[in-house]
Amino acid sequence: MAGAAKSGHQLQLLDFWVSPFGQRCRIALDEKGLPYEYLEQDLANKSELLLRSNPVHKKIPVLLHAGRPVCESLIILHYLDEAFPSSAPLLPAGDAYARAQARFWADYVDKKVYECGTRLWKLKGEPQAQAVAEMLDILRTLDGALGDGREFFGGAAFGLADVALAPFTSWFHAYERFGGFSVEEECPRLAAWAKRCAQRPSVAKNVTPPEKVYDFICGLKKRFGIE
Structure with a gap:
């Protein structure tokens, strides 16, 4: 769906400053102690990266993990828990x-x-x-x-x-x-x-x-x- 953005960060977040859906992802990333690059998006003039990364809905937030996009905020939260299970789980283990x-x-x-x-x-x-x-x-x-x-x-x-x-x-x-x-x-x-x-x-x-x-x-x- 999208190629990797040129960055030294394994995780990148395409987001918009006031979006509560993007803020969910930022909170989760910080709770889990995961470093990431924040990529602010102009929603009135959507970037090629955003359109490539989320061609179905064409909206933020999008998490790029080693260049591979994960879309929709709750899906991103579940993905972070599964991809990084050893760091501050968002869901309780064993229940x-x-x-x-x-x-x-x-x-x-x-x-x-x-x-x-x-x-x-x-x-x-x-x-x-x-x-x-x-x-x-x-x-x-x-x-x-x-x-x-x-x-x-x-x-x-x-x-x-x-x-x-x-x-x-x-x-x-x-x-x-x-x-x-x-x-x-x-x-x-x-x-x-x-x-x-x-x-x-x-x-x-x-x-x-x-x-x-x-x-x-x-x-x-x-x-x-x-x-």
């Missing part, structure tokens, strides 16, 4: 049920949060009200999945589901502003979890500050002519 639960919640986040959040800031009137109600239901479901006394979705260990959701914590501020709700008031366990995640170096380093995410969305609204 198939716990691994299945982690995959379930990572998949839930993947299917629900971003798409609903996009409708929340793009729409007006009743359609937006429906998006707000759906977002609150999603967040409350995640709050319930954390349960009482659990530090992370898998228990004491920061793992796959946490990596999948952590980048979206910086989007919560925008969702709150456009949706007129408070995550801390509606989902206190989820808000506390977000604060714990923010203390991890891998998250603090790679997740865009909430105000910058909000400004980015405001720029999108202006570009699309959304008042």
Whole structure:
């Protein structure tokens, strides 16, 4: 699908600065202690490398491992765990049920949060009200999945589901502003979890500050002519 980029790094990540999907991959790479080269992409003028590496979807993130592309963020997370099993596994070893639960919640986040959040800031009137109600239901479901006394979705260990959701914590501020709700008031366990995640170096380093995410969305609204 793609030839190797000219670099001394075995791992390269084609990404876009504010993408929560790319940030998942950056968090996972740092959690696993894997050095990589970050290759920022212009999504308005997609590079030949990106188009060669992901000819099906033509989007980021793409992980290049010795020049071979791996596409889609959750697939990249699974690939990193399989390709580098000795470094800080994202999935618990020796417990198939716990691994299945982690995959379930990572998949839930993947299917629900971003798409609903996009409708929340793009729409007006009743359609937006429906998006707000759906977002609150999603967040409350995640709050319930954390349960009482659990530090992370898998228990004491920061793992796959946490990596999948952590980048979206910086989007919560925008969702709150456009949706007129408070995550801390509606989902206190989820808000506390977000604060714990923010203390991890891998998250603090790679997740865009909430105000910058909000400004980015405001720029999108202006570009699309959304008042």
